[in-house]
Amino acid sequence: MYLEAEDHENWFQITKRLSTKRLHNLDHYWRNNSETSVDQELHSFVEMVLIEHGEKP
Numbered sequence: 001m002y003l004e005a006e007d008h009e010n011w012f013q014i015t016k017r018l019s020t021k022r023l024h025n026l027d028h029y030w031r032n033n034s035e036t037s038v039d040q041e042l043h044s045f046v047e048m049v050l051i052e053h054g055e056k057p
Helices: 005-016 020-033 037-052
Strands: none
Touching: 005 037, 020 037
């Protein structure tokens, strides 16, 4: 199961508005609690934004 295209874009935009601290907290959470493909997608959004901010290699 994956997010629909519209949901994918909405969640990505929401993720981009989060603070760096919140993104790091979510990154830690998803690394330890990712169980579904949707979880993995949400975690990938967090990782992409952290990379854009220069916070993750």
